Amino acid sequence: MADNAPIGIFDSGIGGLTVVKExxxxxxxxxxxxxxxxxRTPYGSRSPVQIVEFMHQILxxxxxxxxxxxxxxxxxxxxxxxxEARRRYPFLLTAMNTGVEQALKVSRNKQIGVIATQAxxxxxxxxxxxxxxxxxxxxxxxxxxxxxxxxxxxxxxGAKVDEAVLEYLEPMKSGHMDTLILGCTHYxxxxxxxxxxxxxxxxxxxPAQDTALTAYELLxxxxxxxxxxxxxxxxxxxxxxxxxxxxxxxxxxDIANVxxxxxxxxxRC
Ligand code: DGL
Numbered sequence: 001m002a003d004n005a006p007i008g009i010f011d012s013g014i015g016g017l018t019v020v021k022e023x024x025x026x027x028x029x030x031x032x033x034x035x036x037x038x039x040r041t042p043y044g045s046r047s048p049v050q051i052v053e054f055m056h057q058i059l060x061x062x063x064x065x066x067x068x069x070x071x072x073x074x075x076x077x078x079x080x081x082x083x084e085a086r087r088r089y090p091f092l093l094t095a096m097n098t099g100v101e102q103a104l105k106v107s108r109n110k111q112i113g114v115i116a117t118q119a120x121x122x123x124x125x126x127x128x129x130x131x132x133x134x135x136x137x138x139x140x141x142x143x144x145x146x147x148x149x150x151x152x153x154x155x156x157x158g159a160k161v162d163e164a165v166l167e168y169l170e171p172m173k174s175g176h177m178d179t180l181i182l183g184c185t186h187y188x189x190x191x192x193x194x195x196x197x198x199x200x201x202x203x204x205x206x207p208a209q210d211t212a213l214t215a216y217e218l219l220x221x222x223x224x225x226x227x228x229x230x231x232x233x234x235x236x237x238x239x240x241x242x243x244x245x246x247x248x249x250x251x252x253x254d255i256a257n258v259x260x261x262x263x264x265x266x267x268r269c
Pocket of ligand 1: 011012013015016041042043044045073074075076077117120148183184185186
């Protein structure tokens with residue numbers, strides 16, 4: 001029997017919309033509720049304790065919305081909280097994919113760069129997965145704290161973005177890195193600036209598609225796919241700046257039939 005309960009997708013801000021886009025493409029019949037914590041973004045420079053606390057607030061909100069699954073569209077919350085969340089909630093959970101498997105597949109020399117938030121890089125999560133899968137691979141991790149605040153403020157091209165991207169990626173280019181993982185869901189918004197700095201030889205891996213695929217497979221395995229006759233409704237909730245979020249959403253998806261809402265977690269949970 002079909003399960004038409006919504007899927008919750010969440011991030012610290014607008015970054016997770018790059019994952020919503022892929023989930024929509026793969027699962028057009030599913031109802032989606034997105035939550036972006038734009039009032040408290042960025043999470044990446046916060047302490048692990050606070051990041052996990054915020055994650056629980058968001059997952060409690062999804063519990064109140066009776067979701068059948070929550071998808072982490074955030075590498076930072078996945079790295080710090082996924083294992084803990086797994087034991088606590090009465091719905092399915094899908095982690096943000098690390099991109100490591102795809103990176104190892106496309107890389108010729110197994111020299112893998114990872115750009116992400118400070119908290120994700122400090123957790124060492126990508127490095128651990130890479131070493132487990134290919135002990136001989138080399139990893140070049142780089143935290144990029146200036147990027148999320150720029151993107152949240154709709155600055156996705158121009159001198160400020162180019163300067164910040166250059167500052168972080170230029171040192172990585174001096175090694176033999178041939179593949180670069182976008183380890184933060186905000187970064188696909190500035191993929192052109194990133195491509196410009198790394199050049200055409202470096203493979204850029206965006207794990208959003210594989211995250212959507214994992215969610216799809218889990219729904220199939222659990223017998224929880226939505227009715228294939230219906231077209232899924234999308235509601236995008238943000239804790240602040242809904243108009244700004246709307247403009248950013250329109251860059252990655254058709255928002256004609258999308259509902260937007262401001263959600264104050266303190267009130268709703
Ligand atoms: N988009 C998030 C990620 O994938 C986090 C951004 C932030 O709030 O620092 O890690």
